Amino acid sequence: MQMRLEVVQVPVSDVDRSKAFYTDKLGFVLDHDVEHIPGMRVVQLTPPGSATSVVIGTGMTTMTPGSLEGLQLVVPDIAEVRSELVGRGADISEIQDLGGVLFAYFNDPDGNRWVMQGQTQDHVRDAHKP
Numbered sequence: 001m002q003m004r005l006e007v008v009q010v011p012v013s014d015v016d017r018s019k020a021f022y023t024d025k026l027g028f029v030l031d032h033d034v035e036h037i038p039g040m041r042v043v044q045l046t047p048p049g050s051a052t053s054v055v056i057g058t059g060m061t062t063m064t065p066g067s068l069e070g071l072q073l074v075v076p077d078i079a080e081v082r083s084e085l086v087g088r089g090a091d092i093s094e095i096q097d098l099g100g101v102l103f104a105y106f107n108d109p110d111g112n113r114w115v116m117q118g119q120t121q122d123h124v125r126d127a128h129k130p
Helices: 015-025 078-087 121-127
Strands: 007-009 029-037 040-046 055-058 068-073 101-107 113-118
Touching: 015 040, 015 055, 040 078, 078 113, 113 121
Parallel strands: 007 055, 068 113
Antiparallel strands: 029 040, 040 055, 101 113
């Protein structure tokens, strides 16, 4: 048996505002923006380099906008990615080192909470020692 998590729904109140946030400020790729049936708009967005996408839209979920927490974007160089996203206008916390694993946090316009995760070079080196 094989299962892959490929799409995660993110509940939002204003699809166009959220679409602009994810594409303009975070650099997510717009895969599609369609209205399958009246009242059901599906906007699929993929983080750069990710095999998993997020879906925002209307008529798909009963989750409250802003209620999602803890989606993690794992990045190879958290300082570099944070700097680029801040330069695009994203409001991202300072980087925190929690024992060699680095974290920074941000919210989308509705308050859905995201985590960016990276590792210190020392942590990566130590993990590969015999």
